[in-house]
Amino acid sequence: MPAMTGAIVVRETGGPEVLEWTEIELGKLGPGDVLLRHKAVGLNFIDVYQRTGLYPVELPFTPGMEGAGVVEEVGAEVTDLQAGDRVAYTGNGPAGAYAEARVLPASRLVPLPDVVDDSTAAGVMLKGCTVEYLIHRTFSVKAGHWVLLHAAAGGVGLIACQWLRAIGAKVIGTVGSETKAELAKRHGCTHVILYREEDVAARVRELTDGRGVDVVYDSVGKDTFEASLDSLCPRGMLVSFGNASGPVEPFSPLLLAQKGGLFVTRPALRHYYTDREESRAGCKAVLDAVVDGTITVPVHQTYPLRDVQQAHRELEARNTTGSTVFVID
Ligand code: NDP
Numbered sequence: 001m002p003a004m005t006g007a008i009v010v011r012e013t014g015g016p017e018v019l020e021w022t023e024i025e026l027g028k029l030g031p032g033d034v035l036l037r038h039k040a041v042g043l044n045f046i047d048v049y050q051r052t053g054l055y056p057v058e059l060p061f062t063p064g065m066e067g068a069g070v071v072e073e074v075g076a077e078v079t080d081l082q083a084g085d086r087v088a089y090t091g092n093g094p095a096g097a098y099a100e101a102r103v104l105p106a107s108r109l110v111p112l113p114d115v116v117d118d119s120t121a122a123g124v125m126l127k128g129c130t131v132e133y134l135i136h137r138t139f140s141v142k143a144g145h146w147v148l149l150h151a152a153a154g155g156v157g158l159i160a161c162q163w164l165r166a167i168g169a170k171v172i173g174t175v176g177s178e179t180k181a182e183l184a185k186r187h188g189c190t191h192v193i194l195y196r197e198e199d200v201a202a203r204v205r206e207l208t209d210g211r212g213v214d215v216v217y218d219s220v221g222k223d224t225f226e227a228s229l230d231s232l233c234p235r236g237m238l239v240s241f242g243n244a245s246g247p248v249e250p251f252s253p254l255l256l257a258q259k260g261g262l263f264v265t266r267p268a269l270r271h272y273y274t275d276r277e278e279s280r281a282g283c284k285a286v287l288d289a290v291v292d293g294t295i296t297v298p299v300h301q302t303y304p305l306r307d308v309q310q311a312h313r314e315l316e317a318r319n320t321t322g323s324t325v326f327v328i329d
Contacts, residue, residue, distance in 0.1 A: 002026065007099035008308050011060040013053035016312040019098075021305070024062065027103040031077040034106045036087065038069040040122035041097045043301075043311050043324040044155070045219070045244055050095060051312065054243065057095065064097025066090055068112060068121035069328075078106040086112040090283055091126040092273035098305060100328055107276045110283040113291055120290065123299040123323030124159065126269070128286035130241070131160045133272035135167070136285075138265060139215040139237050143168030146213040148204055148231050150220045151244065152189055153180035155323040160217065161188035162295045172207055174200055174224070176318055183321055187298070201230035212236060212260075222246035234260035241267055298322030304329075 003026040010018050029035055047063045049055040068088035071081050081087065087109040096102050112121055135141045147164055151157045152173025164171045165188030173189035175181050181192040193203050204213060212233035218224050219242030228238050240248060256262040273279040289295045300322040303311045314320050 005099050005101040006305070007062050007102075008064075008305065009060050009062055010051055013051060013059070016051070016309040016316075018051060019063070019308045019312065021308070024099070026101060029073060029075050029103055030105075031075040032105055032107065033075040033103050034071050034078060034081055034087075034109060035073040035101060035103050036067070036069045036109070037072045037101045038067045038097065038099065038328045039118035040069070040328060041067040041099075041305065041326045042122040042126055043315060043326065044091065044126050045242060045315065046091065046126075047095075047098075048312060048316060049243065054247070062096045062098050062102075064095055064099070065093075066122060066126040067097040067102075068118045068125070069101075071109075072101065074106065081106055081109065081111075086114075086118075088112050088121040088125050088283075090129045090269070090273065090279070092129075092270050092279055098308060098326070100305070108279070110280060110287070113287060116287060116290055119299050119302065119325045119327060120297045122325045123155070124286060124290060124295070124297040125283065127156045127159050127323060128289070128295065128297070129273060129282050130156055130269055131163050132282050132285050132289075133267070133269065134217055134239060134241060135160065135163060137272055138239050138267050141167050141169050141215065145169045145215065146208050146211075146233075147171045148174070148200075148213045148216040148218075148228065149189070150174045150216075150218050150224050150228070152184035152192065153187075153321045154219075155320075156219060156242075158183065158187045158298045158322045159295050163289065164188060166294045172204055172213065180321060183298075195224075200224070200227040204231040208233075215239060217241065220244045221248050225249070225251075229255070229259050229262060229264075232260065232262055235262065236260070237263040237265065239265055239267065299325050301325070302327050
């Protein structure tokens with residue numbers, strides 16, 4: 001009989017109710033693969049996009065892009081990992097992390113330093129790697145740059161606040177509540193805008209003496225696109241990297257000329273974590289930043305994997321701050 005594992009399966013796209021706890025077959029261990037027993041798995045907004053069908057995935061599938069755990073078995077050609085090693089992985093491969101165990105290529109795994117616990121790892125691998133490429137490689141943020149960061153108290157947001165503060169950038173965060181404003185400030189925002197009460201672009205102009213920011217990091221999408229463009233300085237860059245409020249509507253490039261020769265890019269992690277070398281270097285930069293204290297990982301919500309529906313509901317309802325992690329016994 002094939003080996004089985006407890007896992008979440010999505011058989012048809014839809015609301016949180018399509019997330020079903022069940023038993024699935026573990027894949028066959030190929031020569032370059034590892035059987036990983038998960039200890040903690042991260043929840044990310046991409047899991048919602050895949051569940052709803054916004055990002056199409058072949059059905060049925062097990063969601064989840066990042067995790068941390070212990071190697072249980074290695075394939076015949078795996079030389080750099082062995083049973084008992086603590087490892088983690090980020091979101092540059094197929095989904096499948098919402099499971100007690102999974103088989104995946106050894107090339108996707110990085111060793112975990114002893115001081116980084118499983119929840120911290122699961123709370124930072126995808127979100128931290130996202131921040132790493134966004135602020136160092138999509139736009140290279142330097143000390144003194146003005147940055148506008150939407151959803152500043154979210155999972156990606158609180159990590160970005162801290163890393164941007166360490167660089168010496170001036171960060172304006174947008175948030176949906178006073179509690180989130182406090183959190184964003186504590187993690188490094190220089191200024192916070194409560195977008196439900198204030199006009200974001202007008203407030204950004206005020207804070208920057210009319211100039212606008214050098215770069216906007218926008219994961220909210222549809223609702224914030226226009227304000228993001230209107231907040232930029234001439235030749236500034238809008239990094240549109242998510243769709244929490246829905247995808248951005250089509251627009252004419254002429255708009256970018258009218259608003260100051262602006263740049264817009266729409267990156268995904270897989271464009272910056274393209275091969276083993278790039279991926280290892282990025283993951284190392286993130287884990288180094290955790291170890292040296294540049295970032296602490298705010299894991300503010302934890303759930304057993306069986307409570308996945310509730311976890312998705314809370315994330316979509318904007319009730320979460322920082323990272324959410326599924327802890328697996
Ligand atoms: P967050 O913890 O940031 O949660 C989303 C937050 O977005 C909410 O808490 C809320 O904050 C804000 N928001 C604004 N409008 C809405 C809305 N209509 N519905 C829900 N939330 C809304 O999630 P993550 O940290 O997991 O991800 C942040 C974003 O980054 C996501 O859009 C994700 O897809 C994107 N991402 C992109 C990657 C890439 O490589 N392109 C990789 C990883 C993440 P508030 O209450 O303050 O408004």
